[in-house]
Amino acid sequence: MTSREYKKVIWTALLILLAFIIGVLIGYFSRTIVFQPDSRTKLLDRLNRDGDNSITQKLFDTIDTGQIDSNLRILTGKPRLAGTENNRESGDFVHRQFLQYGLQSEIIEYNVTLSYPDKTADNYVSVIEEDGTETFRTVAIVEGDEVQPFNAFSPSGNVMGDLVFVNYARESDFQKLKNLNINVSGTIVIAKYGKGFRGNKVKNAYEAGAIGIILYSDPGDYAPIGTNATYPDTVFLPNDGAQRGNIVLNKGDQSTPGYPANEYSYRLREHELNARLPKIPCLPISYSNAYSLLSLMTGDQVPDEWKGDLNITYRIGPGLTNKRKINLRVSNKLAHRRIFNVIGKIKGELEPDRYVMVGNHRDAWVYGSIDPISGTVVMMETARAFGQLLKDGWRPRRSVLFCSWDAEEFGLVGSFEWVEDNSKWLTSQAVAYINVDSAVSGNDTIHLKTVPLLQKVFEDAANKVPDPYGKYNSAYEAWNNHPRFRVYKMGGGSDHVPFLAGLGVPSMYPKYSYLKDIWGSTSTPLYHSRYENYHAFKMIDPELKFAKTMTSIISESIRNLADSRIIPFDLDRYAEYISNGVEELLNHYGQVVGPKMEEWIHRSVNAFHESAARLKSIIGAIHNDNDDPLYARQVNDKLLWLERSFLIDEGLPGNSLYKHLLHSPDTANYYGGVSFPGLGGITQCMDIQNTTECHVEIHKHVAKIIQRIFDAAKTLDR
Numbered sequence: 001m002t003s004r005e006y007k008k009v010i011w012t013a014l015l016i017l018l019a020f021i022i023g024v025l026i027g028y029f030s031r032t033i034v035f036q037p038d039s040r041t042k043l044l045d046r047l048n049r050d051g052d053n054s055i056t057q058k059l060f061d062t063i064d065t066g067q068i069d070s071n072l073r074i075l076t077g078k079p080r081l082a083g084t085e086n087n088r089e090s091g092d093f094v095h096r097q098f099l100q101y102g103l104q105s106e107i108i109e110y111n112v113t114l115s116y117p118d119k120t121a122d123n124y125v126s127v128i129e130e131d132g133t134e135t136f137r138t139v140a141i142v143e144g145d146e147v148q149p150f151n152a153f154s155p156s157g158n159v160m161g162d163l164v165f166v167n168y169a170r171e172s173d174f175q176k177l178k179n180l181n182i183n184v185s186g187t188i189v190i191a192k193y194g195k196g197f198r199g200n201k202v203k204n205a206y207e208a209g210a211i212g213i214i215l216y217s218d219p220g221d222y223a224p225i226g227t228n229a230t231y232p233d234t235v236f237l238p239n240d241g242a243q244r245g246n247i248v249l250n251k252g253d254q255s256t257p258g259y260p261a262n263e264y265s266y267r268l269r270e271h272e273l274n275a276r277l278p279k280i281p282c283l284p285i286s287y288s289n290a291y292s293l294l295s296l297m298t299g300d301q302v303p304d305e306w307k308g309d310l311n312i313t314y315r316i317g318p319g320l321t322n323k324r325k326i327n328l329r330v331s332n333k334l335a336h337r338r339i340f341n342v343i344g345k346i347k348g349e350l351e352p353d354r355y356v357m358v359g360n361h362r363d364a365w366v367y368g369s370i371d372p373i374s375g376t377v378v379m380m381e382t383a384r385a386f387g388q389l390l391k392d393g394w395r396p397r398r399s400v401l402f403c404s405w406d407a408e409e410f411g412l413v414g415s416f417e418w419v420e421d422n423s424k425w426l427t428s429q430a431v432a433y434i435n436v437d438s439a440v441s442g443n444d445t446i447h448l449k450t451v452p453l454l455q456k457v458f459e460d461a462a463n464k465v466p467d468p469y470g471k472y473n474s475a476y477e478a479w480n481n482h483p484r485f486r487v488y489k490m491g492g493g494s495d496h497v498p499f500l501a502g503l504g505v506p507s508m509y510p511k512y513s514y515l516k517d518i519w520g521s522t523s524t525p526l527y528h529s530r531y532e533n534y535h536a537f538k539m540i541d542p543e544l545k546f547a548k549t550m551t552s553i554i555s556e557s558i559r560n561l562a563d564s565r566i567i568p569f570d571l572d573r574y575a576e577y578i579s580n581g582v583e584e585l586l587n588h589y590g591q592v593v594g595p596k597m598e599e600w601i602h603r604s605v606n607a608f609h610e611s612a613a614r615l616k617s618i619i620g621a622i623h624n625d626n627d628d629p630l631y632a633r634q635v636n637d638k639l640l641w642l643e644r645s646f647l648i649d650e651g652l653p654g655n656s657l658y659k660h661l662l663h664s665p666d667t668a669n670y671y672g673g674v675s676f677p678g679l680g681g682i683t684q685c686m687d688i689q690n691t692t693e694c695h696v697e698i699h700k701h702v703a704k705i706i707q708r709i710f711d712a713a714k715t716l717d718r
Contacts, residue, residue, distance in 0.1 A: 037588035047350060047629035051563035055394060056464055059555045062385040065544040068551070071097070071377045072369070075358055075362075076534040080147045080373075082363035082407035082414075083114045083337030086145060090362050091340040094404045095378060098344035101387030103402065108341045110261040110417040112253040113273070113334055115152040115246075121331035123150055123283050125214055125293065128160065130323045138289040141240050143477045146530055148364050149242035149284045151198065151215070151408050153254070155274075156331050157281030159212045162187045162318035163297060163326045167306040168194060169201035174208045176303070177432060180316070186327045187318050187572060190293060192218045192308060193284075194521075197493070197670035199247040202282050209288050209314035212281045212328040220309035222525045223287075227309075231531045235515065235539050239288035240531040244365040246409060249670060250276050251497060251657065252416030258657070259422035264426075273334075281330035284533030285422045290494070295683040296320040339363075340416045344383055348562065349395040351633075354640075355426075356562040357401040357505075358382065358434040358554060359415065359495055361408030366530045369537035373496055375436035375511075376404065396562040398431060408437070409528075415495035419502060427503055431475050432561050432642060435496040436507040438523070443540050444514035446479040447522050449488045449673065451500065451663055452573035453643065454557075460568075461556035468545040475549055484514065488678055489673030492665030500584050501664040502657065504644035506569070510553065512546040565632055567639045571612040571716075574642070578709060581662065581675030583700070589679075592698050601702070604709035611716040615639075638716050645712035646706055652678040653697070661708050676705060 013060040081085045092109060098105035117123055127136040127356065140149045164184045164455040169191035177184060189210045191201050198215060205213040219227050222237040230238040236478055253261040254276055255268050268276070287310065297315040307314045320326070338375045342362070348354065360375035367373075383402045407413035419426065432454060444715035448458060472478040479485055490500060496507040513522045524540070526532040541547055560568055582605050586598060593601075615638060647659040658664035658677070667680030674680065 013062050022532055029141075029607040044629065046628060048565065048627050048632070049397075050565040051397070051560060052394070055389065055559055055563070056343070056556050057417040058392075059385050060465070060552050062151060062388050063381055063548055063551050063555070064384075065472045066546050067384060068377045068381050068547050069230040070228050071380050072373060072537065073534060075373045075376060076369045076537070079147070080362065080364040080368055081145075081147055081366075082339055082410055083116075084145070084334070084441045087363050087406065088340055090336075091342050091404065091406065094362065094376070094380065095165055098342065098383060100404065101344075101384045101386055102390045103346055103383060105314045105344045106423075107260055108343060108418065110253070110339050110341075110414070110519070111263060111336055112261045112339055112407060112413050112417065113255040113267075114337045114407065115154070115334055115412075117148050117519045118156075118331040118333050121329075123148060123330050123332075125283060125285060125289070126327045126329070127293070127296065127314055127320065128325045128327050133326070136292050137326075138285050138292075139244060140286070142530070147244070149244050149286075150330075150332060151202075151244070151282045151284055152246040152332075153248045154202075154332055155278060155332055156203045156333075157212060158329050159188060159281060160325050160327045160455065161211055161312050163293060163320060164210075164317040165297065165302060165306070165314065166191045166205065167302070168192050168196060169204050169213065170196055172205055173206055173306075177208075177316070180300075180459060182316055182318070183209075184318070184484045186211060187272050188212040188214065188328050190214040190216065190290065192216065192221065193243055194221045195645070196668075196672075198245050198282075199278070200669055200678065202247045202278050202280065203249060206278070210280060211506045214290075214293070215243070215282065215326065216287050217241065218290070218308035218310065219287050220307075225576070229528060232535060235536055236525045237287075237518075237529060238531065240286045240528065241288045241531055242284045243528045244284060245528050246411050247278050247282055247409045248276075249655070250687055251492075252420065253410045253413055254411070256330070256417075257542060258420065259391045260417045262421070281328055283328060283330055293320075293326065296324060301428075308395065312521045312534045339406035339414055339417075341418050342404040343418075344404075346386055346390060346396065346400040348397055348399040350397045352399050353429055354398040354431050354636075355401055355429055356398055356431050356434075356558055357400075357403055357407060357499075358436060359403030360436045360439070360560055361405040361414065361495055363406050363409050363414075363530045364532075364603045365409055367533040369533050370441050370540070371438040371527060371532065372408065374441065374537060374547065375439035377402070378547055378554060379436050381551045382555045384556065385551075386558070395583060396559065396588075398562045400558060403495075408495055411609070412495055416498045417500035426499075426505065427644065430499070430505045431505070431567060433496055433499040433505050434554060434557060435494050435507060436511075436550070436554060437509070438511055439554075440512050440537070440541050440546045441522060441524050442515050442519065443546055444516040445482040445484050445512070446510060447484075447488070447513035448474065448508065449490050450508035451506045451508070451643065452577040453569040455487055455508045455572075455573050456570040457557050457560055457568055458508055458553065461553045461560065463521045464556055465552040473554065489671035490663045492670040497658075497665065500643075504660055506643045507663075508557075508608040509653040510550070512550055515540070564683050566622060567636050569639045571616050575609045575612045577662075578608055584675050585679070585705075589698055589702070592695055593702050597702060597706075600706050604706045604713070607713040608709050608716075611713040638718075641715050642712060645715045646708045648708065653682060654680075655700065661705055676701075676702075
């Protein structure tokens with residue numbers, strides 16, 4: 001065989017081999033196409049699947065009050081003050097439990113500035129006679145690791161002066177004193193807890209010229225059935241109980257505003273830090289101690305509506321009998337402490353980059369059985385129920401985060417730092433945040449704060465959960481038929497604030513609240529005192545049926561948000577909310593804004609209504625027959641960005657941390673919610689000055705409201 005013939009044979013063999021390989025490949029892929037024609041269809045079916053409603057009952061069946069009780073006993077077994085080893089221990093416990101439940105879990109540390117009493121000096125109020133002798137000094141009861149009653153971030157101070165009674169220390173109370181020609185400048189004021197955030201009380205007192213403020217819980221508010229019927233026999237505050245709490249209006253870590261408190265973070269210098277903090281010393285005392293001060297007061301009797309239930313004649317002052325003075329001594333220190341957030345995670349099956357979050361803080365002033373532990377055990381049992389479903393093979397469409405925050409009691413520190421640390425991806429990926437702080441603070445009925453987008457989510461969930469009293473078909477029906485039925489606007493006061501007011505993440509804050517027939521407040525009478533312990537909680541919910549009810553409602557709300565194909569936001573309720581808010585705005589400021597701007601307000605509202613109706617129609621079509629997963633994702637993105645449309649970059653007047661025009665804390669009462677919170681500070685300007693500058697500020701802010709309503713309409717359309 002010649003060389004040429006040899007090469008020809010080789011090339012022929014190679015060509016035959018190549019043809020064989022190609023044939024095999026063609027055969028393989030032909031087989032795949034012919035015998036697996038539904039692979040793409042199955043993928044589309046998975047992407048287009050809606051939430052599995054059968055999961056709801058499985059969640060409910062998994063919830064175990066025995067598990068709730070076990071966690072409650074452990075977490076209330078010690079004081080859980082932020083920045084202490086006891087609270088680090090509680091974080092480790094929650095982390096271990098999340099892992100045991102089958103979740104991913106991570107502990108995230110921050111180094112923050114907190115405030116504590118000086119252990120070498122007592123905080124107290126004393127009565128000083130004209131000759132300088134001390135004839136009375138307040139006493140606080142503490143045991144073991146309990147921290148003495150104090151108001152975090154109060155400056156240290158040693159002040160002496162006349163005493164003035166200022167009711168609840170609201171703006172209206174100081175205006176009343178002004179009308180009565182009572183000057184509080186240079187005096188120490190004493191105020192009742194309640195009717196607003198304690199930090200606003202301190203701010204109001206300072207702005208009125210007071211040099212110090214004393215806070216106490218009057219038995220008329222905290223022991224309304226009598227001072228002989230209190231803890232441990234009832235849940236009402238005994239005469240030696242005192243409410244602790246922070247008094248800062250700027251939330252998050254005080255030394256790193258706007259940025260997370262990481263090791264590399266820039267921290268404010270001492271004078272910069274002090275400029276952010278309260279200016280006058282403040283101290284909480286018991287009502288037995290308050291009695292010893294108020295019973296010595298001189299001056300006119302207080303107005304009838306200011307009277308409490310102490311067995312004294314309530315007087316305004318200023319001053320005490322026999323020229324006595326009040327000496328207020330506060331010795332507090334700032335300290336850098338590590339705090340520990342715990343984040344449990346369930347990764348979503350189809351949209352793992354979209355997050356539904358549920359959270360509550362873990363730290364307490366003392367034992368914190370109601371605030372916060374009742375919410376923590378609800379969240380933990382919710383996580384356990386979802387973890388069991390994971391083990392059974394089910395996984396939600398979207399990811400779910402279970403967030404255990406630290407240092408909330410010092411001003412929402414843990415949640416603020418985490419949000420600041422993760423704001424970029426949260427802005428584009430967070431679907432909703434459910435806050436479960438103090439989830440069981442009573443046993444009468446539901447109390448709900450929510451943005452309009454989430455109201456139906458909660459109602460639908462509550463409608464699937466049995467009425468804990470067994471009188472109605474569901475918890476929702478029982479709530480809807482209760483005299484206290486009402487949905488409240490979102491304000492401040494808990495860890496939803498950085499999510500909603502800062503990033504525009506839709507949020508809700510539900511709890512079981514009030515005490516049947518005897519207590520009409522959403523908090524507990526033992527709030528932030530040493531008596532808010534395991535025994536106190538079991539007096540409210542001895543069988544844990546309200547804890548189980550809240551766990552069931554929260555679980556189903558999460559399932560609906562995390563597993564529904566289209567995010568179940570309520571556009572109709574939002575349109576109604578905006579219309580009502582604008583009507584309220586025009587009733588209050590119509591003459592100021594004028595007819596031209598009023599016309600633009602109505603145009604913006606009409607545009608939002610029309611856009612919401614169009615998107616609602618599109619959603620209806622998707623539910624009926626649309627099988628394009630990308631189109632469904634686009635619709636969900638519109639829904640996700642709707643709440644963000646109401647943010648303004650520069651923040652609201654008076655507090656740049658709060659950027660949501662509709663759902664930020666009220667200026668006058670940090671706890672409260674109002675339709676347009678940015679107008680609060682401007683309203684004060686109008687009430688006091690009513691100048692051209694005030695009118696200009698109102699016009700500027702209303703113009704921003706109009707623009708953002710138009711922006712929201714465009715978000716739904718584009």
